[in-house]
Amino acid sequence: xxxxxRHKSFWYIIFAGLFLFGCSVKKEPARVxxxxxxxxxxxxxxxxxxxxxxxxxxxxxxxTENGSYNFNxxxxxxxxxxxxxxxVIGNLETVTAGDSxxxxxxxxxxxxxxxVSSLKYAGFDxxxxxxxHCYDKRQFGLKRTIEVIKKNNLEYSGTFSSAKDADSxxxxxxxxIRFSLLSYSYxxxxxxxxEKYKYSVNVIDTSKIKQDIxxxxxxxxxxxxxxxxxxxEYSTYPSKFxxxxxxxxxxxxxxxxxxxxxxxxxxxKIFRNKNSKLEWSFATYSLGNFISNQRWRYSxxxxxxxxxxxxxxSKDNMEIKSFSYLPTWVFKGLDxxxxxxxxxxxxxxxxxxxxxxxxxxxxxxxxRSLRDTERILKRYSANIKKAR
Numbered sequence: 001x002x003x004x005x006r007h008k009s010f011w012y013i014i015f016a017g018l019f020l021f022g023c024s025v026k027k028e029p030a031r032v033x034x035x036x037x038x039x040x041x042x043x044x045x046x047x048x049x050x051x052x053x054x055x056x057x058x059x060x061x062x063x064t065e066n067g068s069y070n071f072n073x074x075x076x077x078x079x080x081x082x083x084x085x086x087x088v089i090g091n092l093e094t095v096t097a098g099d100s101x102x103x104x105x106x107x108x109x110x111x112x113x114x115x116v117s118s119l120k121y122a123g124f125d126x127x128x129x130x131x132x133h134c135y136d137k138r139q140f141g142l143k144r145t146i147e148v149i150k151k152n153n154l155e156y157s158g159t160f161s162s163a164k165d166a167d168s169x170x171x172x173x174x175x176x177i178r179f180s181l182l183s184y185s186y187x188x189x190x191x192x193x194x195e196k197y198k199y200s201v202n203v204i205d206t207s208k209i210k211q212d213i214x215x216x217x218x219x220x221x222x223x224x225x226x227x228x229x230x231x232x233e234y235s236t237y238p239s240k241f242x243x244x245x246x247x248x249x250x251x252x253x254x255x256x257x258x259x260x261x262x263x264x265x266x267x268x269k270i271f272r273n274k275n276s277k278l279e280w281s282f283a284t285y286s287l288g289n290f291i292s293n294q295r296w297r298y299s300x301x302x303x304x305x306x307x308x309x310x311x312x313x314s315k316d317n318m319e320i321k322s323f324s325y326l327p328t329w330v331f332k333g334l335d336x337x338x339x340x341x342x343x344x345x346x347x348x349x350x351x352x353x354x355x356x357x358x359x360x361x362x363x364x365x366x367x368r369s370l371r372d373t374e375r376i377l378k379r380y381s382a383n384i385k386k387a388r
Contacts, residue, residue, distance in 0.1 A: 057105070116154070128260075293341075
């Protein structure tokens with residue numbers, strides 16, 4: 001995904017700068033720092049999704065004859081989209097604490113390691129881990145989840161394996177465009193994080209958010225992206241708290257904001273942002289479910305939020321070149337006699353008569369989800385187009 005720089009603190013950078021120019025940890029050994037000509041224009045494409053859940057039915061469907069798990073088929077119809085996208089982000093709403101603790105679905109999750117491997121296969125680059133289920137298996141589960149993520153050469157945001165990890169500032173460099181991703185959750189489902197491990201989870205606190213954005217801004221990134229886990233479950237409209245946090249975050253210097261937790265879609269809102277290099281910013285209050293076993297109306301649908309950022313390096317100008325959403329729907333059923341979950345780009349499958357595994361009831365549910373998605377986004381949102 002490009003260069004990843006982890007800075008311990010702003011003052012540490014000043015000190016270390018006397019000896020070397022920054023410090024870098026590369027995501028893959030073969031990758032090097034991107035160099036860009038001063039007068040060039042570069043562009044980065046992003047795809048961001050909501051909750052990546054793993055209920056017990058999902059891992060039972062994914063179990064293979066030899067006792068392992070394979071979730072790759074879940075993503076096979078969206079993988080081509082992610083394969084042509086520079087940066088793919090989603091919220092990992094489970095932990096991978098190992099089979100010794102027993103796999104579980106709702107309400108206290110623990111998923112097979114292969115679920116994370118499948119996200120790597122699908123094309124994800126960064127997993128948001130600050131959510132209400134990140135402490136389901138306490139400190140052990142939180143740390144082991146990070147280990148599994150790192151083992152799959154993925155980045156993570158919002159939980160931390162140590163105080164040193166929590167104090168670092170992550171700056172990603174893709175095509176000469178430098179960005180940071182900060183993530184926070186409203187809480188951890190009542191599981192108390194011990195005081196000595198308070199660093200482990202980013203919890204929504206306006207003082208901390210302001211300080212974190214300040215630390216990142218000192219490194220002069222092109223974009224500061226925030227991903228929140230908040231709101232009322234199953235509500236298709238943001239709460240007063242969501243709106244207040246978003247407003248303050250833009251005042252603190254955020255450029256773009258995403259969110260999840262309600263398990264249904266909520267509006268996308270455009271903002272004029274005097275604190276940004278961008279002419280305008282946007283907040284997605286809830287991206288909904290991307291994959292889950294929540295089969296009811298609104299929760300069986302989600303979207304892929306797609307946007308391209310362009311930078312003129314000679315003028316240091318940033319621009320959102322494209323901005324669209326791709327509605328998705330989760331299929332659960334039989335395909336050639338095998339039990340499957342598929343994430344389907346809705347309109348590409350709704351009227352495709354060659355797709356034999358979709359029943360009439362499936363198509364009716366897909367059509368309803370598409371109407372719901374369009375209603376939620378068109379009623380409250382502006383300047384966002386539907387992708388094809």
